[in-house]
Amino acid sequence: MGRLAAKAVQVSVRVGLGVLGSFVFAGAGLGEIDVAEVVGAWRGAGEIAVSDHAVTQRGRCTVEVRAGASGRDLVIEGLCAASAGRSEFSLAMIVDDGDRVRATLMSDRLSAAAGFAGQLSGERIEVQSVSLFSVDDVLYSSRFDIDFRDADSFVLQQWMRPESGGPEHRTLLMRFERR
Structure with missing residues (x-):
């Protein structure tokens, strides 16, 4: 396994209480992110809100990160x-x-x-919804930020904003560390 630069990358994450779901990005790479460095068992602790208007609660996650079949997928x-x-x-x-x-x-x-688009910058991925999506019959826009800080941690965040306006609300802040 090597760096993800100039390689297709797939990340399939199963975690979360909020709206988080499935993302797909194709192409050239994830900058400085090394697949071999992120493979393994992770434990997350942080804050979760089940909607844009819910009170944030302490939450915990456990995830297993592995390389996909091609060796380039995550x-x-x-x-x-x-x-x-x-x-x-x-x-x-x-x-x-x-x-x-x-x-x-x-x-x-x-x-x-829901569709998203954004940019990879170094070890950080930032995406914004390209259209509104519905959660509990309310339309939202959203954005995500994934920061692969180092070989031993990464941070995943999500923000949501209702179509009707109002401030953006962070619905997920989870820092993952190796188990």
Whole structure:
């Protein structure tokens, strides 16, 4: 396994109580992220809100990160829990030669898949929804930020904003460390 630069990358994450789901990005690479450095078991602790207007709660996640079949794919599977309950989501990313990112979000809380687009910058991936999506019959826009800080940690964040306006609300802040 080597660096993800100039290679297709897929990340499939199953965690979360919020809206998080499945992302897909194709293409050239994840900058300085080395697949071999992120493979393994991870434990996350942080804050989760089940909607844009819910109170943030302390939450925990456990995930397993492994390389996919091609050796260039990255698969993350796990579970997050807080006092409001437990849930799973999936995440897959594809980055093109210009470090542009495309994504599709799927979750049991969404009525349909949501599309995302963004940019890879160094060890950080930032994506924004390209259209509104529905959660509990309310339309939202959203953005995600994944920061692969070093070989022993990464941070995943999500923000949501209702179509009707109002401030953006962070619904997930989870720092993962090796188990």
